[in-house]
Amino acid sequence: MSASAPPFLSTKRAPIRVSGPRVIRNPVWVRWLFMTLALLFVGCFLVLPLAAVFTEALRKGFGPFFAAFTDPDMLSALRLTLLTAAIAVPANLVFGVAAAWCIAKFDFRGKSLLITLIDLPFAVSPVISGLIYVLVFGLQGWLGPYLGAGDHPWFGEWLNAQDIRIIFAVPGIVLATIFVTFPFVARELIPLMQAQGNDEEYAALTLGATGWQTFWRVTVPNIRWGLFYGVILCNARAMGEFGAVSVVSGHIRGVTNTMPLHIEILYNEYNFVAAFAVSSLLALLALVTLLLKTLVEWRAQKGLT
Amino acid sequence: MSVQVDNIRKTFGPYTALDDVSLQVKSGQLTALLGPSGSGKTTLLRIIAGLEYADEGSGRIQFHGEDVTEMPAGKRKVGFVFQHYALFKHMSVFENIAFGLRVRRENRPPEAEIADRVHKLLKLVQLADLGGRYPHQLSGGQRQRIALARALAVEPEVLLLDEPFGALDAKVRKELRRWLRQFHDEIGLTTVFVTHDQEEALEIADEVVIMNQAKIEQIGTPQEVYDRPATPFVYQFLGNVNVLRAQVLAEARARKPGSIAFESEGQVYVRPHDIEIVPYAPDQPGIAAVLRYIHAAGPQARLTLEQVQTRETVEVETSRVTLAGLDLKVGDLVNLRLRQAHSFTDDYTI
Amino acid sequence: MSIAAISLPRFSRRVLPGFGLSLGFTLAYLGLIVLIPLGAAFIKAAGLSWADFLTAVASPRVLASYRVSFGISLLAALVNGVFGGILAWVLVRYTFPGRRVVDALVDLPFALPTAVAGIALAAIYSKNGWAGQWLEPLWVGTVHRLAGWIPWVDWQGWLGKTIAFDRAGIFLALTFVGLPFVVRTLQPVLAELEPELEEAAATLGANRWQTMTRVILPELMPALITGFALAFARALGEYGSVVFIAGNMPMHSEITPLLIITKLEQYDYRGATAIAVVMLVTSFVLLLLINLLQKWSRRYYRV
Numbered sequence: 004m005s006a007s008a009p010p011f012l013s014t015k016r017a018p019i020r021v022s023g024p025r026v027i028r029n030p031v032w033v034r035w036l037f038m039t040l041a042l043l044f045v046g047c048f049l050v051l052p053l054a055a056v057f058t059e060a061l062r063k064g065f066g067p068f069f070a071a072f073t074d075p076d077m078l079s080a081l082r083l084t085l086l087t088a089a090i091a092v093p094a095n096l097v098f099g100v101a102a103a104w105c106i107a108k109f110d111f112r113g114k115s116l117l118i119t120l121i122d123l124p125f126a127v128s129p130v131i132s133g134l135i136y137v138l139v140f141g142l143q144g145w146l147g148p149y150l151g152a153g154d155h156p157w158f159g160e161w162l163n164a165q166d167i168r169i170i171f172a173v174p175g176i177v178l179a180t181i182f183v184t185f186p187f188v189a190r191e192l193i194p195l196m197q198a199q200g201n202d203e204e205y206a207a208l209t210l211g212a213t214g215w216q217t218f219w220r221v222t223v224p225n226i227r228w229g230l231f232y233g234v235i236l237c238n239a240r241a242m243g244e245f246g247a248v249s250v251v252s253g254h255i256r257g258v259t260n261t262m263p264l265h266i267e268i269l270y271n272e273y274n275f276v277a278a279f280a281v282s283s284l285l286a287l288l289a290l291v292t293l294l295l296k297t298l299v300e301w302r303a304q305k306g307l308t
Numbered sequence: 309m310s311v312q313v314d315n316i317r318k319t320f321g322p323y324t325a326l327d328d329v330s331l332q333v334k335s336g337q338l339t340a341l342l343g344p345s346g347s348g349k350t351t352l353l354r355i356i357a358g359l360e361y362a363d364e365g366s367g368r369i370q371f372h373g374e375d376v377t378e379m380p381a382g383k384r385k386v387g388f389v390f391q392h393y394a395l396f397k398h399m400s401v402f403e404n405i406a407f408g409l410r411v412r413r414e415n416r417p418p419e420a421e422i423a424d425r426v427h428k429l430l431k432l433v434q435l436a437d438l439g440g441r442y443p444h445q446l447s448g449g450q451r452q453r454i455a456l457a458r459a460l461a462v463e464p465e466v467l468l469l470d471e472p473f474g475a476l477d478a479k480v481r482k483e484l485r486r487w488l489r490q491f492h493d494e495i496g497l498t499t500v501f502v503t504h505d506q507e508e509a510l511e512i513a514d515e516v517v518i519m520n521q522a523k524i525e526q527i528g529t530p531q532e533v534y535d536r537p538a539t540p541f542v543y544q545f546l547g548n549v550n551v552l553r554a555q556v557l558a559e560a561r562a563r564k565p566g567s568i569a570f571e572s573e574g575q576v577y578v579r580p581h582d583i584e585i586v587p588y589a590p591d592q593p594g595i596a597a598v599l600r601y602i603h604a605a606g607p608q609a610r611l612t613l614e615q616v617q618t619r620e621t622v623e624v625e626t627s628r629v630t631l632a633g634l635d636l637k638v639g640d641l642v643n644l645r646l647r648q649a650h651s652f653t654d655d656y657t658i
Numbered sequence: 659m660s661i662a663a664i665s666l667p668r669f670s671r672r673v674l675p676g677f678g679l680s681l682g683f684t685l686a687y688l689g690l691i692v693l694i695p696l697g698a699a700f701i702k703a704a705g706l707s708w709a710d711f712l713t714a715v716a717s718p719r720v721l722a723s724y725r726v727s728f729g730i731s732l733l734a735a736l737v738n739g740v741f742g743g744i745l746a747w748v749l750v751r752y753t754f755p756g757r758r759v760v761d762a763l764v765d766l767p768f769a770l771p772t773a774v775a776g777i778a779l780a781a782i783y784s785k786n787g788w789a790g791q792w793l794e795p796l797w798v799g800t801v802h803r804l805a806g807w808i809p810w811v812d813w814q815g816w817l818g819k820t821i822a823f824d825r826a827g828i829f830l831a832l833t834f835v836g837l838p839f840v841v842r843t844l845q846p847v848l849a850e851l852e853p854e855l856e857e858a859a860a861t862l863g864a865n866r867w868q869t870m871t872r873v874i875l876p877e878l879m880p881a882l883i884t885g886f887a888l889a890f891a892r893a894l895g896e897y898g899s900v901v902f903i904a905g906n907m908p909m910h911s912e913i914t915p916l917l918i919i920t921k922l923e924q925y926d927y928r929g930a931t932a933i934a935v936v937m938l939v940t941s942f943v944l945l946l947l948i949n950l951l952q953k954w955s956r957r958y959y960r961v
Binding site: 020022024025027028029033034037038040041042044045047048049050051052055059074097098101102104106108109111117119121122123124126127128129130131134135137139149170174178181182184185201204205208214217218220223236239242244246249250251253255262263265266267270274278279282285286287288289292293294296297 | 668673674675676677679680681683684685687688692693695696698699734741744745747748749750751752754757759761762763764765767768769770771773774775777778779781782785787788789795816831833834837848849851853854856861866869870872891894895896897898902908915916918919922926930932934937938944945949952
Binding site for chain 2: 024025026027
């Protein structure tokens with residue numbers, strides 16, 4: 004596995020059972036010390052923030068909490084977030100499957116380079132992920148003059164007439180989101196499909212299946228849990244991305260604000276209850292993601308042993 | 309240094325690994341703990357080493373009369389060689405062997421002496437030039453010997469080896485086990501090793517401890533356990549054996565087919581080479597059998613026969629010269645005579 | 659990994675269909691989404707003269723932001739190395755009620771949107787927050803006392819005045835986002851560590867401290883360094899959680915990604931791009947180092 008992939012991006016996680024020697028162990032006081040330090044660390048950095056989100060959201064009771072969700076700006080942010088994820092996740096899903104198919108099932112030169120390149124977006128700061136799209140499509144960018152300013156007599160006019168904008172508009176947000184969630188599905192599928200090998204596909208072909216039949220009836224059922232795993236992680240990131248989207252959005256309230264950006268606006272307006280109310284929705288999404296992820300991992304472990 | 313094990317019990321949850329096991333390992337001997345997997349032999353070895361503790365209040369371990377039951381592994385002066393060697397990957401061979409000396413708090417030898425000791429040990433295991441290598445650069449047999457050298461570096465009084473040849477291929481195994489026997493004769497250290505390979509145990513051990521299902525079945529010299537197995541299990545575990553119905557033998561002796569057996573319906577154990585084949589004669593004692601198959605490759609001929617009365621199969625081993633003298637072909641009727649057989653009382657189950 | 663590597667040579671290229679289609683699509687998508695936009699940054703930066711580039715990437719405010727970003731990211735990654743190591747050890751070696759929950763929670767920084775994490779951390783560690791109301795006086799007092807004892811060091815400049823909305827806040831946010839990396843790289847290695855290594859050390863007379871420091875730690879080192887480097891790389895680029903808790907004072911608590919955004923908002927595209935290129939090169943070098951480290955350790959440690 005290439006190093007740049009976050010190590011948690013794999014269903015083949017270490018099994019959650021106790022290992023190590025039975026008799027040769029640390030003294031009891033060391034065990035307690037380690038346990039205390041570890042739980043303190045988890046408490047301060049993980050449990051407290053999570054609890055704070057829900058407490059702060061409900062600080063003034065349920066009325067203001069629910070009021071935050073009736074705000075039309077909030078609803079439009081929710082719609083945009085869902086739309087963005089609805090485009091970015093399937094796009095990266097298709098890409099992930101295609102990339103995993105050619106990398107895992109075939110041998111070709113430059114394969115390890117390709118794997119490294121697929122990982123690249125993980126190494127890029129979210130802010131820079133947004134910036135590069137501004138550079139390509141923005142007013143001062145490569146295509147900007149053609150898209151926005153109307154320098155190009157024909158194409159630009161047409162775009163202007165159709166009112167097509169990319170940066171500081173929805174397409175930019177979608178593109179930036181696709182960039183930051185780019186590797187998730189591919190990263191999950193490549194090692195999985197490599198480990199599974201080609202034998203089942205060969206068997207299907209010898210039995211007279213066509214390429215597509217082989218793919219849909221043999222390959223997809225074999226990788227469906229890995230796919231699901233990649234998709235839920237990809238979706239969590241797509242819905243929660245802040246930095247990259249912040250750069251390309253232009254922060255037009257009710258138009259180009261996603262939920263994380265909406266949180267920022269509410270927070271900067273000192274509307275804390277509403278900010279945390281929206282946050283609690285995203286935190287809930289995070290918890291559901293973790294739950295599903297854990298379930299898939301359990302399943303994978305049971306399947307392996 | 310003798311090792312005395314008294315009434316040791318060890319359970320892992322509902323599973324009993326050792327059930328009231330007692331054993332005396334004599335000083336300076338090479339002892340094999342022999343048994344199938346799951347028989348408890350490795351657990352016993354680990355309890356002797358202090359890598360596992362016996363169940364609370366179950367029994368005692370003594371080294372030369374000193375009770376070490378509660379003593380931690382590091383203080384017992386045992387050398388332990390693990391099945392997969394457990395060499396420290398990040399240390400060179402030299403550092404691996406020196407480890408036990410370097411971690412000493414008291415009377416840690418000076419650097420020059422450590423180097424001297426390590427080199428002597430490397431020479432002893434015949435790998436004098438490999439001190440600078442790392443474990444991943446060694447073959448399986450070399451790793452095995454480095455693990456041994458590492459265990460010997462701390463001058464243990466008991467050497468314990470867990471399946472010492474288990475991870476090696478067949479040829480290296482044979483070489484290495486002869487080497488271990490010679491090596492033991494040179495240094496004379498009390499040594500216990502675990503194996504599931506009866507050939508290995510019988511070939512090099514002074515004493516063999518045969519274990520099955522958490523219990524010791526028999527203790528004895530290789531010849532004793534082979535020639536006078538104490539239980540049906542030992543009989544079957546050490547080499548091929550035919551199991552015949554006692555009734556058949558009784559009838560064969562009486563040579564009156566259909567008459568009532570005078571022995572119980574027990575079983576009789578006969579090794580293939582303890583059966584003699586003679587030409588069939590209706591009035592002579594013996595078990596009537598039909599020759600079904602002759603396997604004549606190798607120094608000994610192996611014959612498969614079918615008992616006329618029970619239709620059960622019997623394996624016979626005989627020299628090829630004897631076989632030639634008999635002039636047999638497949639399908640011939642012969643009489644079988646038992647030179648040596650063993651019967652156990654009925655309550656044994658195998 | 660090894661399974662895949664072994665079975666690779668048996669793959670024949672043309673038996674399965676779809677190679678051209680899948681590779682073509684992969685390359686086109688990769689090019690359009692990743693390579694061309696990333697290339698744009700480098701080409702844009704190449705358009706700058708050397709002097710302009712230097713002014714853009716080495717002005718005092720930018721240099722100050724590097725110091726903040728690199729320094730605090732390093733510190734956060736170190737803390738993650740220590741505590742993440744302990745957490746991984748506890749999760750692999752000990753049983754306790756709620757272990758599975760803690761294990762699942764480790765991925766929270768990854769699943770929780772960074773903006774949410776940012777405002778949550780700010781709420782907890784600010785003056786009136788759950789933890790802040792206890793820690794803040796302690797922190798202020800400590801800084802004050804240090805300034806009394808060692809007056810020639812600018813303690814307030816280094817450590818800041820408060821926890822939230824200052825440098826300590828950046829540290830908290832960066833520790834949060836880097837938390838899963840060390841734990842998740844160590845866990846599988848620790849789980850596969852043969853118990854026999856520790857037992858061998860014990861039979862050779864090593865005590866637990868010697869076993870931990872001389873046997874276990876060296877065995878874990880490659881994974882530990884990898885996790886540390888991943889956490890560091892992630893912290894360097896982090897933006898969302900930091901801006902809410904950093905205070906964002908120029909020259910003091912302004913991180914480099916924030917500076918890029920500030921330049922963008924001032925329509926200083928060249929400046930933003932130049933700094934972005936510096937950051938990109940840094941993370942690519944880090945990526946390369948991590949890859950080399952893993953390759954090396956895989957070869958060196960495989961027995």
